Amino acid sequence: MADKEMRAVYCETLQGLAEKNRDIVILEADLMRASGTMPFKTAFPERGIDVGVAEANMVGVAAGLSAAGKIPFAATFGCFASRRTFDQFFLSANYARLNVKLTGTDPGISAAFNGGTHMPFEDIGMMRLVPGLTIIEPSDPVSLEKLVEASAAHYGCVYMRLHRKPVASLYPADESFELGKGKVLKDGNDVTIIALGAIMVPEALKAAELLKEKGFSAAVIDILTVKPLDRELVLKYAAKTGRIVTAENHQTAGGLGGAVAELLAEERPTPVAMVGIRDVFGEVGTQDWLQQHFKLTAADIAGKAMGLFA
Amino acid sequence: MLDQAEISGLEDFAREIRKKTLYTIGTLGVGHIGGALSIADILALLYGKEMRYDPADPAMENRDLLVLSKGHAGPALYAALAIKGFFPLDWLDTLNKGGTRLPSHCDRTKTPGIDMTTGSLGQGLSAACGLALGRKIDRKDVHVFAVIGDGESQEGQNWEAAMFAAHYGLSNLIAFTDYNKLQIDGPVDEIMSLSDIEGKWKSFGWHVQRCSGHDFAAMHEAVAAAKAQGKDGKGKPSMIILDTIKGKGAAFCEGKVENHNMPVSIETARQAIAELG
Numbered sequence: 001m002a003d004k005e006m007r008a009v010y011c012e013t014l015q016g017l018a019e020k021n022r023d024i025v026i027l028e029a030d031l032m033r034a035s036g037t038m039p040f041k042t043a044f045p046e047r048g049i050d051v052g053v054a055e056a057n058m059v060g061v062a063a064g065l066s067a068a069g070k071i072p073f074a075a076t077f078g079c080f081a082s083r084r085t086f087d088q089f090f091l092s093a094n095y096a097r098l099n100v101k102l103t104g105t106d107p108g109i110s111a112a113f114n115g116g117t118h119m120p121f122e123d124i125g126m127m128r129l130v131p132g133l134t135i136i137e138p139s140d141p142v143s144l145e146k147l148v149e150a151s152a153a154h155y156g157c158v159y160m161r162l163h164r165k166p167v168a169s170l171y172p173a174d175e176s177f178e179l180g181k182g183k184v185l186k187d188g189n190d191v192t193i194i195a196l197g198a199i200m201v202p203e204a205l206k207a208a209e210l211l212k213e214k215g216f217s218a219a220v221i222d223i224l225t226v227k228p229l230d231r232e233l234v235l236k237y238a239a240k241t242g243r244i245v246t247a248e249n250h251q252t253a254g255g256l257g258g259a260v261a262e263l264l265a266e267e268r269p270t271p272v273a274m275v276g277i278r279d280v281f282g283e284v285g286t287q288d289w290l291q292q293h294f295k296l297t298a299a300d301i302a303g304k305a306m307g308l309f310a
Numbered sequence: 311m312l313d314q315a316e317i318s319g320l321e322d323f324a325r326e327i328r329k330k331t332l333y334t335i336g337t338l339g340v341g342h343i344g345g346a347l348s349i350a351d352i353l354a355l356l357y358g359k360e361m362r363y364d365p366a367d368p369a370m371e372n373r374d375l376l377v378l379s380k381g382h383a384g385p386a387l388y389a390a391l392a393i394k395g396f397f398p399l400d401w402l403d404t405l406n407k408g409g410t411r412l413p414s415h416c417d418r419t420k421t422p423g424i425d426m427t428t429g430s431l432g433q434g435l436s437a438a439c440g441l442a443l444g445r446k447i448d449r450k451d452v453h454v455f456a457v458i459g460d461g462e463s464q465e466g467q468n469w470e471a472a473m474f475a476a477h478y479g480l481s482n483l484i485a486f487t488d489y490n491k492l493q494i495d496g497p498v499d500e501i502m503s504l505s506d507i508e509g510k511w512k513s514f515g516w517h518v519q520r521c522s523g524h525d526f527a528a529m530h531e532a533v534a535a536a537k538a539q540g541k542d543g544k545g546k547p548s549m550i551i552l553d554t555i556k557g558k559g560a561a562f563c564e565g566k567v568e569n570h571n572m573p574v575s576i577e578t579a580r581q582a583i584a585e586l587g
Contacts, residue, residue, distance in 0.1 A: 067440065
């Protein structure tokens, strides 16, 4: 399949859900154009709710709509979805055991020219501390569509990182997905790369090719859900390959790296190397420049993996 | 208009709410007594006259809803709900004890009749907006009531919600400000004045009224006017500023700044209960 704008998939999927289920509503904080959800509002004017530049209220209103039986999908840039509305999402939505789907767009370096102010490297870490919350980051248009549908069908809060830009499909259109389940994209015997998101999963696949040239067989897992982590799959591949590399467009501390390391430390101590952001703020630049700058490339992943064989 | 018998019935209900609130907090030994007692009368009016609900069916379709945004005043609401039969009266003995269904701050998952979880000030009005909008989308003839504090009104999220409710024409939303003029650190006017509070809500596009929060006839008139102007989905969201006295009805704490969250011995509570008659 050709590259497809992820935000268009997000909107089309929600429109499809809304046609079947009148309780689906969306909320935006003056970023409908950025999130690509304007067509939803055109199709369902009463159910496309723009709250203006007021993210805290957006999440609070979403919580109230959920208490009224609606299934609200609220979206804003990931920096605001996490840092600016954390208390509202924590208490009015999660602690209240309501059913709010919060979408944080432009994860990590995909914020590009919006720079450090808008570059969430900490949202997963914050959200991982919320009990019972499901955290997902689809890697392609197919996983996005299926995981949005799974989120709508699941009663409970979900935080989703949404890469807005065009992305190539990694999966056939009829692939099925479940919240909490990762996918083995490539099997291997010597090391397992566990990757997250539309930037890092393709890089992990390229890294596996680089490792193959060096004579190492690398498995690649698209983890898709950070919480609840697919423990069974991670432990299985830790046992099988004995070495793990995590790759994420986020801080390793508190992120996927932290989650995998916590699991393995307790359940099956295994050498782990992490690719991700190391306790620094974001910066402006093209996504390609940022990827080099923050060492989020296939070569960086392969290099970390090689380190595990030293 | 309320007749004398109705007023006297509401006075009895409010007196019972105050007594049970004092008993509940006295049994524990400490609590948010001031702001609980200041809303006893509006709770009596809402649950005694204005709201449509069925204690046997807290999730009843088309029931009116209340968001107590100043969630720390939970004990007064628990008293009202217990008196009306949402749960057994002996639950009131368990406030804040480990495993209780009556936590300090309102929790919709723990207590029958609690419509929204609150406790981080400033969040309740947004949730009330969501509830009101949800009911409006579903064409349900339901009123959503909200009670916010005066100190709480300093939280900016209220003003985001204020804009939202007016913009979306949530005429089924009727909010009250418990204007008892005191907050934890002192008088509201000294800490962070709300200044022209009526003008503020008016300028945000709300239907605004003001009356004593301890006068049933006046409060009922205000609620009736709020409902009338918002009839058939027309009109504005309503704010009714209630002039109240923090700690109202308990001499040991009435009007005292330290009554926000204070130790209350069972002896003190019993004496205050006796004084209420």
